Amino acid sequence: MAGEPVTAARPGGPRRSGTETLGGHTSRQLRNLCEIVGLTAHDGEVYARTLTEMLGAAAERPLDLPPPNPTFLSDDHTPVEFSLSFVPGAAPTLRVLLEPGCAAGGLARNGRLGLRAVRETTARWGFATDRLDELEDLFLPPSPEGPLALWCALELRPGGVPKVKVYLNPAAGGQKRAAATVGEALRRLGHRDAFAALPPHDRHLFFALDLGDWAEPRVKVYLAHQDLSAAEAGALSRMEGGPLAAESEEFFRIASGQDGDEEGGGTASAPVVRRPVQSCHAFTETASGLPSGFTLYVPVRDYARHDGDALTRATALLGRYGQDPAPLLGAVSAVTDRSPEDGVGLVAYLALAHQQGQPPRVTAYVSSEAYEVRPPAGLLPAEPATVR
Template structure:
């Protein structure tokens, strides 16, 4: 296991590519993933903006991490294997939404050209999520999933609230309709039974792959929701195991009540093979405001993984590759942990910020 002290240090003069490639090399090597293939994909995702210096504050406050960092690494653990992921938001030349759209489109074209990413479904809805008139917020985030077997698989996350001309509700419903999931809106509306103000649609996800298992995801941010209440609503999915996600949330936050400091996030996943019923539901528990330090989070995650029979040692090894400081001296590395039951088996993912700008990031996405 690599010690914490060997993790590369980062300064304002370090480039995004230097940080990301060095960190990914460590993560992929520890996970047994083809390093060369993974780094090739990551370099493409960072081109050309990765050549910029990180600086002392974000020029474009990215939606990727709580502190505005535009890069996030994560690892998914299951009994079948390990997957390492990288998420980025292509930084625009200028700090405005139109420039962000241009950068996002260019990255998508590059992934399609260089890696064969399938952008047909994205093309069907791009005018909805990348509007020409008065765009607001982020444009698109891109992720790559890397495993010990097979090549990288890409996905995108789109902004339902891309401008004020169309609501996130209307935009999401229209996108589902265009993609052949018209009846899936019934499940979305039922899931947000408290209303879309409290169960707010915040992301629309698409796999850049073809086939009946290619996923369409609708993400929600839940305000004033208890773990037990959300767990019960997740029974709408075909694979949900009652009580599992509620207990998962309680163990990670240390609370049975509404998660108020930072709202819970979830998604419903649809595939052509599954039809109009969600094939799975995933809960994302925010971690950085629910503990005193990343050491506490590490211990909580380790405890949950032991109970689930998941590889605690692998998680701790990868965390050590991420951390550039003692875990007790901040609480910004762990951003979220997610879980779902897949074919009767648990799958847990931990998400890590590079802390390029803040090791004690403030709350984000507060209601109103």
């Protein structure tokens, strides 16, 4: 999951001919990934077409030009990110996160284009957007602030009809109003006591909604936790029947390379300034005020020398939860032909999710790297931090 980039991409990334476009590059990656997770070629074509349609004018932009606009969805400003979510006894679920208004000039127009793209696309599948419409004034004001307007994630299922998630910016009305915006949004959606259930945090990052065919549609609040310790990570869940503190602590230590299994713990050469760890608190029922889901996200690229380290940790985590790492390794090859040791950031985040009534999920977030590749940590001086 995207959130809080620290160093910008540096020169030396992919160089392609002027005929390669953003849409062509990312849709090819998506078709390859669909094959990895067992979706049919037809499904791959349908989802690739949906991706390029939602990117709008940006899809036709040649990759030898700079990104259409800065976006903190990824380190190199590619407005697309992939993820694979693993549960026992099933093929991993493939998701694609995108910024549909990325070609727009200005945050307000970005939000309007993004909202239109979501409405038009979901209408094709017969999905209602009433819950999103109810929040439009809060998160898409005439003069928005903050680093994003609207992102959309598609969870790809057999048959060509995905599940849909929309991500909104709590700081759209100003960072000082972010908490009030989240509280009001929860209240409007019937979760009057949910805000009080959130753990201590440094900042509200995202407010997210499930749209479409979900058994239990979720309302999700994402929080940033700067300089988090393993013990503090273990204390973040407010979910009844959620993970024990020791489980979250172990996940944090492995994902961040602090379990002592790697030479130097994997932290000595990491960037000086790291993105905050994220937590997500998912609400499905309004009676208790407690979340029914909890996810912990570690920005593994800030704690790894290169993607080889990140993949080693992902493999260890998948093994602990009885998962085969082969699809993740195949996914890496499906999006790039570079060696994992040649850069850092291809594997952006590792996440551990708990949802009531479901087994734990391990998710790996895979960058498109359409524009640049970050060199391995320590090869170049760290650049000034930028907020994402």
